[in-house]
Amino acid sequence: MRNIDGKAVAAKVLDSVAQEVSALKEQGVTPGLAVVIVGDDPASKVYVGSKVKKCEELGIYSRKIALPAETSEAELRTLISDLNNDDAISGILVQSPLPGDLRKIEDDIVEGIDPAKDVDGFHPINVAKLVMGDDTGFVPCTPAGCIELLKSEGVELSGKRAVVVGRSMIVGKPLAALLLNESCTVTIAHSRTTDINAVCSEADILLVGVGVPELIKKDAVKRGAYVIDVGINRVDDPSKKKGYRLTGDVDYKDVFENCEAITPVPGGVGPMTIALLMQNTVKAAKLQNA
Numbered sequence: 001m002r003n004i005d006g007k008a009v010a011a012k013v014l015d016s017v018a019q020e021v022s023a024l025k026e027q028g029v030t031p032g033l034a035v036v037i038v039g040d041d042p043a044s045k046v047y048v049g050s051k052v053k054k055c056e057e058l059g060i061y062s063r064k065i066a067l068p069a070e071t072s073e074a075e076l077r078t079l080i081s082d083l084n085n086d087d088a089i090s091g092i093l094v095q096s097p098l099p100g101d102l103r104k105i106e107d108d109i110v111e112g113i114d115p116a117k118d119v120d121g122f123h124p125i126n127v128a129k130l131v132m133g134d135d136t137g138f139v140p141c142t143p144a145g146c147i148e149l150l151k152s153e154g155v156e157l158s159g160k161r162a163v164v165v166g167r168s169m170i171v172g173k174p175l176a177a178l179l180l181n182e183s184c185t186v187t188i189a190h191s192r193t194t195d196i197n198a199v200c201s202e203a204d205i206l207l208v209g210v211g212v213p214e215l216i217k218k219d220a221v222k223r224g225a226y227v228i229d230v231g232i233n234r235v236d237d238p239s240k241k242k243g244y245r246l247t248g249d250v251d252y253k254d255v256f257e258n259c260e261a262i263t264p265v266p267g268g269v270g271p272m273t274i275a276l277l278m279q280n281t282v283k284a285a286k287l288q289n290a
């Protein structure tokens with residue numbers, strides 16, 4: 001019955017990242033992040049803008065490369081290859097989704113990034129390292145942020161029953177792998193799961209990333225569970241100036257009384273994602289200069 005304050009936890013992560021950046025700079029190393037955006041997707045522009053701004057605040061060098069939607073596969077591959085060979089760049093991120101036909105080859109484009117610079121943690125080498133429990137790789141930022149939030153609450157993960165709802169490569173699957181590495185007993189639910197409420201209500205820790213506004217109600221939550229809501233959904237709301245409000249995949253009001261602690265949307269997992277991206281960028285700079 002309490003809120004997990006993602007902004008406060010993210011601020012602590014960012015403080016320690018800032019200290020690491022200063023220490024690296026004293027050794028003559030400046031971490032650098034290249035953010036590649038193709039096309040004009042408004043949400044992507046906002047995400048890229050906040051990543052660049054956060055780099056500036058922390059003293060991380062950033063390079064935003066904005067390309068037109070008509071960019072060819074060959075041009076994009078050449079750019080990635082140049083960034084792989086650029087010593088000023090420790091981390092490379094290609095903002096998803098790519099437009100048009102490029103979307104179909106998004107995985108191939110990511111595979112072109114040097115795994116040592118793949119700060120999003122989406123390259124197959126980094127996916128394998130995560131599954132193997134090898135911490136020299138990069139873990140996707142949102143799932144890593146979820147684990148940090150649970151640890152900040154002092155949750156002893158070992159032996160807990162964790163249910164992850166959603167099985168995407170950016171949220172559900174890496175999250176399940178991280179929880180397994182923490183010795184949780186992990187169940188993954190998805191759109192084909194039968195009786196999802198029964199599955200979820202076994203969870204000591206329930207983590208939801210599905211993209212369906214307020215899918216999870218109190219019937220699905222065991223009393224005293226920890227609930228991490230990864231969802232960010234826009235729902236129409238004429239009472240708001242923008243005409244919409246943001247909501248999670250969990251019905252926060254319905255669930256609040258039942259659970260031990262829950263992340264709000266916004267202000268829960270969201271701020272952690274960018275903090276962990278900064279942490280990954282510094283980790284990349286350190287590994288490349290070890």
Ligand SMILES: NC(=O)c1ccc[n+]([C@@H]2O[C@H](COP(=O)([O-])OP(=O)(O)OC[C@H]3O[C@@H](n4cnc5c(N)ncnc54)[C@H](OP(=O)(O)O)[C@@H]3O)[C@@H](O)[C@H]2O)c1
Pocket residue numbers: 142165166167168169170171172189190191192196209210211212215230231232233249269270273
């Ligand atoms: N906080 C952040 O920084 C952050 C970062 C990334 C994503 N997100 C949010 O997280 C949510 C999920 O994103 P994503 O990229 O993982 O989405 P995604 O690729 O669309 O995957 C959604 C997953 O949810 C499952 N699912 C869909 N409807 C379901 C239902 N009714 N019951 C059970 N499972 C269902 C799907 O199952 P199937 O596999 O069976 O189709 C799929 O595995 C979105 O709201 C997104 O905005 C937030």
